[in-house]
Amino acid sequence: MTHPSVHAHGAFDRRRFLASTAATAAAGVTLSTFPFGMASTAAAATGPRSLVCVFLAGGADSFNMFLPLDHNTTDQTYETYRRTRGALAVNARNILPIGNGDFGLHPLLPGLASLAEQDRLATVMNVGPLSRPTTRADYLAQRQIPQSLFAHDAQQKLWQTAQVTTTGNEGWGGAITAAVANGAGVAPSFSLNGSNAWQAAQGAKYARLSPTVPISRLAGYDGSMWNWIPNLDAVAGVIARGQHAAAVSVNAFDRAAETSIADAIATTEQLQEATASSESNDVGMEDIDQNRLARQLEQVARLIKNREALGMPRQIFFVRMGGWDTHGEQAERWPALLTEFNEAITKFAGALDNLDLADSVTTFTASDFGRTLTINGDGTDHGWGGHAFVFGGAVRGGHYGTFPSYSLDNNPDDVGENQRDFAGRLIPSTSVGQYSATLARWMGLSEPQINAAIPHLANFDQRDLGFLR
Numbered sequence: 001m002t003h004p005s006v007h008a009h010g011a012f013d014r015r016r017f018l019a020s021t022a023a024t025a026a027a028g029v030t031l032s033t034f035p036f037g038m039a040s041t042a043a044a045a046t047g048p049r050s051l052v053c054v055f056l057a058g059g060a061d062s063f064n065m066f067l068p069l070d071h072n073t074t075d076q077t078y079e080t081y082r083r084t085r086g087a088l089a090v091n092a093r094n095i096l097p098i099g100n101g102d103f104g105l106h107p108l109l110p111g112l113a114s115l116a117e118q119d120r121l122a123t124v125m126n127v128g129p130l131s132r133p134t135t136r137a138d139y140l141a142q143r144q145i146p147q148s149l150f151a152h153d154a155q156q157k158l159w160q161t162a163q164v165t166t167t168g169n170e171g172w173g174g175a176i177t178a179a180v181a182n183g184a185g186v187a188p189s190f191s192l193n194g195s196n197a198w199q200a201a202q203g204a205k206y207a208r209l210s211p212t213v214p215i216s217r218l219a220g221y222d223g224s225m226w227n228w229i230p231n232l233d234a235v236a237g238v239i240a241r242g243q244h245a246a247a248v249s250v251n252a253f254d255r256a257a258e259t260s261i262a263d264a265i266a267t268t269e270q271l272q273e274a275t276a277s278s279e280s281n282d283v284g285m286e287d288i289d290q291n292r293l294a295r296q297l298e299q300v301a302r303l304i305k306n307r308e309a310l311g312m313p314r315q316i317f318f319v320r321m322g323g324w325d326t327h328g329e330q331a332e333r334w335p336a337l338l339t340e341f342n343e344a345i346t347k348f349a350g351a352l353d354n355l356d357l358a359d360s361v362t363t364f365t366a367s368d369f370g371r372t373l374t375i376n377g378d379g380t381d382h383g384w385g386g387h388a389f390v391f392g393g394a395v396r397g398g399h400y401g402t403f404p405s406y407s408l409d410n411n412p413d414d415v416g417e418n419q420r421d422f423a424g425r426l427i428p429s430t431s432v433g434q435y436s437a438t439l440a441r442w443m444g445l446s447e448p449q450i451n452a453a454i455p456h457l458a459n460f461d462q463r464d465l466g467f468l469r
Contacts, residue, residue: 111346119397128428174201
């Protein structure tokens with residue numbers, strides 16, 4: 001196919017133009033965009049708000065994070081948990097009680113326990129991808145069951161899109177971004193750990209930032225650098241000529257590339273201006289150099305601190321911590337995982353408190369899936385439902401949803417093929433759609449916007465789980 005606009009500018013080479021976009025990585029920013037959709041406006045909500053997704057990649061064994069201690073129903077007691085979990089069961093004497101003492105947290109999560117004591121930590125119990133309330137009979141008959149259950153890549157996508165098939169490419173975080181951006185030139189959505197499905201949606205953009213590389217203007221657009229970096233003006237010229245040619249091209253790919261470059265220029269310029277001073281960068285998170293999750297959250301805290309200067313009253317963030325696929329050596333690997341997670345969350349929550357921002361920031365966890373209640377020697381396998389945490393000043397503390405049965409016998413929540421065949425994989429009692437709708441509503445989305453982003457929500461009676469004020 002011939003593109004007259006390209007041939008009319010002989011100096012423009014599409015490959016050179018695209019290669020020049022790599023300069024955004026050197027600036028600490030990469031742009032992801034779905035430019036062909038129309039953004040809508042979110043319903044009014046009081047004051048600035050920021051939403052932070054902490055994705056625990058690999059499938060976190062949340063059944064050993066949030067633990068039963070005592071309960072009115074026999075199969076939900078600690079002793080039932082201990083018998084089912086076997087060698088990986090946490091000793092009851094070490095569990096950190098929260099709330100009224102019916103439940104507790106792993107002893108290596110004292111920071112989360114402190115948030116619970118302040119009524120700022122909510123646990124959403126047994127949540128996972130669902131298209132409608134689902135029973136063991138539904139699972140055995142494969143009636144409207146999520147696609148590719150127990151597979152990492154598929155289940156990560158289903159969690160991040162609130163869907164039950166992997167064909168969709170729009171995340172519910174992206175739907176929030178499209179609603180709250182209000183046509184802003186620089187989208188208020190940032191990933192501190194690469195690309196993801198959660199922030200992708202029609203009409204939504206997000207910037208991929210490095211937690212360790214300072215944000216700086218796109219190379220070639222800072223005139224003060226031209227005198228001492230060889231050929232920098234030539235680099236700027238290539239980008240400028242490429243932008244012009246792409247902007248007038250009839251080819252949608254060319255126009256998308258031009259939009260990406262323009263966004264990178266605007267984003268790096270705006271972010272650098274807002275975070276240039278040492279005061280704007282200081283959020284009080286110290287001694288975290290070896291904690292990769294904390295480094296990501298430190299950059300998040302900086303951008304939240306400067307959201308007024310950035311003109312971003314609503315912001316969306318994605319951070320990720322890997323290592324949770326514990327098929328083996330779970331007892332040996334977990335101390336390091338939980339210590340890093342607890343330290344990062346504790347320091348981030350402390351920074352928000354010190355900046356007087358805690359009431360306007362909600363942080364939540366998600367993961368590929370929960371793990372099996374049963375163990376395979378020294379680890380656990382891929383499951384389905386699992387527990388999630390939400391914390392912040394707007395959070396109503398406590399536990400939400402329905403706690404599942406941990407019983408080995410006649411377990412109604414298990415996917416086993418008959419009453420005596422225990423698989424250890426729990427059918428969720430709360431859907432990702434209900435979880436995400438509650439968070440989206442807090443961010444100001446209207447009911448029609450939520451319905452559009454989460455089509456299966458109509459199949460559930462409870463549209464708001466109630467853990468946010």
